[in-house]
Amino acid sequence: MSQVLILVDSVGGQVSKSTGELATFGSRLGSVTAVVFEPALAAQLNGFSIANVVVVTGVDTSKYSPAPVAEALAQLITSKSATALLVTSSARGKEIAGMVAVISNSGLITDAIDVDADRITTQSVFGGGTTVHSAVTTPTAVITMRSNSIEVVAGSGTPTQEEFAPTISEAAKLAVVNSTEPAVKGGRPELTEASIVVSGGRGTNGDFKPIEALADVLGAAVGASRAATDAGWYPHTHQVGQTGKTVSPQLYVACGISGAIQHRAGMQTSKLIVAVNKDPEAPIFELSDFGVVGDLFNVLPVATAAITAKKA
Amino acid sequence: MKIAVCVKQVPDSWAEKKMSGQVLDRAGVDAVLNDLDEYAVEEALRIVEAHSPTKEAGEGSGHTITLISMGPERATEAIRKALSMGADNAIHISDDALAGSDALATSLVLAKVISTEGFDLVICGTESTDARMSVVPAMLAQRLGWAALTFAGSVIVEPENSKVLIARSTEFGVENMSAAFPVVVSVNEKINEPRYPSFKGIMAAKKKTITAKSLSDLGIAASAVGASAAWSSVKDSLLRPARSSGIKVEDSGDGGNQLAAFLAEKRVI
Numbered sequence: 389m390s391q392v393l394i395l396v397d398s399v400g401g402q403v404s405k406s407t408g409e410l411a412t413f414g415s416r417l418g419s420v421t422a423v424v425f426e427p428a429l430a431a432q433l434n435g436f437s438i439a440n441v442v443v444v445t446g447v448d449t450s451k452y453s454p455a456p457v458a459e460a461l462a463q464l465i466t467s468k469s470a471t472a473l474l475v476t477s478s479a480r481g482k483e484i485a486g487m488v489a490v491i492s493n494s495g496l497i498t499d500a501i502d503v504d505a506d507r508i509t510t511q512s513v514f515g516g517g518t519t520v521h522s523a524v525t526t527p528t529a530v531i532t533m534r535s536n537s538i539e540v541v542a543g544s545g546t547p548t549q550e551e552f553a554p555t556i557s558e559a560a561k562l563a564v565v566n567s568t569e570p571a572v573k574g575g576r577p578e579l580t581e582a583s584i585v586v587s588g589g590r591g592t593n594g595d596f597k598p599i600e601a602l603a604d605v606l607g608a609a610v611g612a613s614r615a616a617t618d619a620g621w622y623p624h625t626h627q628v629g630q631t632g633k634t635v636s637p638q639l640y641v642a643c644g645i646s647g648a649i650q651h652r653a654g655m656q657t658s659k660l661i662v663a664v665n666k667d668p669e670a671p672i673f674e675l676s677d678f679g680v681v682g683d684l685f686n687v688l689p690v691a692t693a694a695i696t697a698k699k700a
Numbered sequence: 701m702k703i704a705v706c707v708k709q710v711p712d713s714w715a716e717k718k719m720s721g722q723v724l725d726r727a728g729v730d731a732v733l734n735d736l737d738e739y740a741v742e743e744a745l746r747i748v749e750a751h752s753p754t755k756e757a758g759e760g761s762g763h764t765i766t767l768i769s770m771g772p773e774r775a776t777e778a779i780r781k782a783l784s785m786g787a788d789n790a791i792h793i794s795d796d797a798l799a800g801s802d803a804l805a806t807s808l809v810l811a812k813v814i815s816t817e818g819f820d821l822v823i824c825g826t827e828s829t830d831a832r833m834s835v836v837p838a839m840l841a842q843r844l845g846w847a848a849l850t851f852a853g854s855v856i857v858e859p860e861n862s863k864v865l866i867a868r869s870t871e872f873g874v875e876n877m878s879a880a881f882p883v884v885v886s887v888n889e890k891i892n893e894p895r896y897p898s899f900k901g902i903m904a905a906k907k908k909t910i911t912a913k914s915l916s917d918l919g920i921a922a923s924a925v926g927a928s929a930a931w932s933s934v935k936d937s938l939l940r941p942a943r944s945s946g947i948k949v950e951d952s953g954d955g956g957n958q959l960a961a962f963l964a965e966k967r968v969i
């Protein structure tokens with residue numbers, strides 16, 4: 389059976405939700421081996437479609453950013469004769485994938501939303517307007533998968549476990565991490581993983597309270613347009629769009645956001661789009677399933693109260 | 701310091717894009733300098749200005765900024781724009797055999813130019829707005845065997861120590877990183893505000909040298925690049941039916957309730 393590697397992502401010692409998605413995609417292609425760089429994560433991998441866990445030892449991922457991870461993965465591809473490596477489509481994930489592709493002479497597909505048993509990938513490009521199917525022609529395909537693209541299928545049993553000590557080159561240790569400032573993580577879900585995202589733009593005029601209140605009744609993550617992050621109203625890590633994050637939630641609520649093409653590039657594949665905007669001509673309404681023309685400071689509190697009431 | 705900035709010409713990101721057969725239809729839209737690369741050019745200029753006795757880039761600064769661009773003939777327009785911002789000269793790799801190259805081939809070609817010319821610092825944008833892969837800078841570092849300092853929201857260069865420090869911003873927060881020359885840096889769009897070319901800059905750019913290079917100049921076989929060598933191929937592409945706009949209501953006090961009712965109807969709540 390073909391061997392497929394998936395790179396396990398984690399935040400604060402917890403395996404990310406995308407791991408289950410990678411495992412689900414991976415199991416279509418073959419037997420899934422999950423690769424972790426923190427031993428503590430291995431115990432969290434039961435119940436997925438994962439046959440085997442490789443715990444990589446001797447790599448200080450906190451000191452040297454992506455390069456050593458890429459080298460270790462490339463060596464695993466060789467030792468396992470893996471036909472595919474699946475990685476989450478984050479900035480870091482894409483970078484690791486790119487490096488692995490170079491080292492292992494493998495074809496690379498980024499931002500796939502689907503992959504079938506024949507390694508044919510589906511991508512949604514140009515802001516969601518076009519669907520592209522591609523095939524990788526090399527023995528190993530390196531593919532980064534966009535979060536929230538598949539329902540996680542649970543697996544049974546406990547995966548087998550092994551250790552792997554890669555050889556890390558001096559070149560991979562040239563860039564050194566001197567200190568880190570982890571993203572301040574509030575109680576809300578991670579933006580790219582959330583099934584609902586409520587975003588605010590210039591229309592908030594810097595006041596994100598109504599956005600956050602609505603997000604909290606919906607159990608949603610909070611996003612922002614570039615106008616809002618540039619103004620310093622919300623952290624850059626929350627920016628949705630071409631130069632921010634790409635999200636694909638069940639529901640995206642855009643508040644006080646005009647819907648510029650660069651913003652749409654990051655949210656257009658959301659399943660359901662709702663917009664609140666004062667301007668009836670705002671382009672965001674062109675792609676909204678439901679739009680309210682009105683002042684967000686009036687509409688959102690009413691919506692929040694109504695949802696709270698419905699939930700009670 | 702010898703600084704290189706990798707710039708790409710792309711279809712205008714404000715325009716609607718579509719596929720033409722297996723590739724992006726580039727003929728139908730305006731081609732511009734990748735707007736994310738403007739930040740890379742600007743950062744190079746600021747680094748030079750911070751370390752120049754004349755406080756200006758260009759002659760007398762003791763540093764050079766060379767643009768490197770791989771792309772078709774008409775990419776010279778984008779190169780001129782970056783020159784008019786203040787870069788000193790450019791290398792333009794253009795060859796019919798390059799058409800359809802993937803990121804692996806692009807990084808192969810750019811790495812060859814960089815290693816042949818020799819630089820202390822290579823600065824890229826974080827992403828080209830057409831393919832949106834965000835992988836070329838990391839691939840370059842990997843091919844060159846150089847340090848990769850990517851997704852920088854700020855860059856400090858200490859030429860006297862041959863050292864570069866960056867604050868790397870990713871979804872996990874900020875990592876403060878450093879490395880010694882030579883280094884590949886990619887900068888995000890929060891790092892600076894790119895300048896508009898001045899009239900003087902535009903005039904000066906007309907006289908700046910753009911060195912054209914073909915694959916044979918670089919000693920790269922045509923069979924190693926281009927569509928035929930790409931390790932992935934597009935099988936087909938289809939236009940998604942345009943999202944039809946749905947219901948739109950005017951708020952007269954009840955808009956929030958209607959919104960909640962819509963979500964309930966869609967079983968989101």
Ligand SMILES: Cc1cc2nc3c(=O)[nH]c(=O)nc-3n(C[C@H](O)[C@H](O)[C@H](O)COP(=O)(O)OP(=O)(O)OC[C@H]3O[C@@H](n4cnc5c(N)ncnc54)[C@H](O)[C@@H]3O)c2cc1C
Nearest residue numbers: 589590591613614615629630631632644645646651666684
């Ligand atoms: C290279 C590049 C990359 C970019 N990347 C991104 C990106 O990743 N993400 C991104 O978002 N943008 C990005 N942009 C910027 C993008 O072009 C827009 O400028 C930006 O999205 C606008 O943000 P906005 O919709 O919040 O602001 P605006 O366009 O100013 O829209 C504000 C909207 O709020 C409405 N409004 C005002 N007050 C209220 C109120 N009280 N109630 C309700 N509605 C109100 C207005 O009618 C208006 O439609 C990028 C641009 C470039 C050049």
Ligand SMILES: Nc1ncnc2c1ncn2[C@@H]1O[C@H](COP(=O)(O)O)[C@@H](O)[C@H]1O
Nearest residue numbers: 706707770824825827828833834835836
């Ligand atoms: N053809 C090219 N010529 C020069 N630089 C490029 C080219 N393609 C990509 N780059 C550089 O690599 C960065 C990331 O591009 P990408 O990986 O294609 O998203 C860009 O912002 C450029 O700085």
